[in-house]
């Protein structure tokens with residue numbers, strides 16, 4: 326059974342069909358890119374997957390469990406994590422403290438302030454930071470980190486509750502090409518090491534073609550293509566959507 330099974334989901338805003346009869350599956354241990362031009366329905370799809378929006382119809386199942394109708398917190402508890410384009414770290418706290426906060430929140434211990442928080446989950450936090458290559462910066466404030474390093478901390482934070490599925494909304498936005506590749510390589514390592522499934526949106530085609538195991542393409546709310554790099558590169562519908570002609574990605 327696939328980890329995630331989406332069947333005929335629909336979502337309209339007034340007269341706009343933001344998502345139109347979309348179905349796809351995501352197996353465990355796969356890095357799946359969700360592509361599509363502006364307004365294609367990518368954010369709407371993400372928002373339905375994590376419970377911020379309810380589909381008008383259709384089903385979203387995680388290991389056979391229906392997610393439609395559940396609250397974001399319940400969906401998070403089922404094992405769906407998400408990273409956002411906007412930084413989710415507290416700048417004035419250290420890298421380690423940011424991780425400790427997430428671990429405290431995971432175990433609902435935020436209000437036990439009479440026990441010194443500094444001692445909580447230090448080891449677990451350091452293990453996570455080590456996995457994303459940030460253990461040596463554990464004592465630095467997040468506000469002074471390089472942008473790519475903040476993204477690594479956010480990845481560690483997203484992994485803190487051991488999600489089965491991680492949704493990443495443009496994880497490399499605003500990064501230089503080298504940093505972009507490094508971050509996606511790190512995500513790919515997590516996919517392999519943890520048998521994690523990741524669905525991510527990304528504007529850099531180079532990054533997608535280089536690292537994604539598979540890609541799906543949305544256009545005007547519909548899923549128009551699903552396959553590996555070669556299939557997507559050569560798909561006439563995809564070329565039409567991106568270039569309005571037979572031009573290839575290489576030539577663009």
Ligand SMILES: Nc1ncnc2c1ncn2[C@@H]1O[C@H](COP(=O)(O)OP(=O)(O)OP(=O)(O)O)[C@@H](O)[C@H]1O
Nearest residue numbers: 338341342343361362363364365366367368369370
């Ligand atoms: N809350 C909303 N109210 C009305 N229309 C909306 C709402 N959210 C999305 N839409 C419309 O639904 C369509 C899909 O939007 P969505 O944001 O999902 O696309 P996207 O692929 O994420 O685009 P982008 O790459 O620009 O973020 C668009 O036509 C958008 O205007």
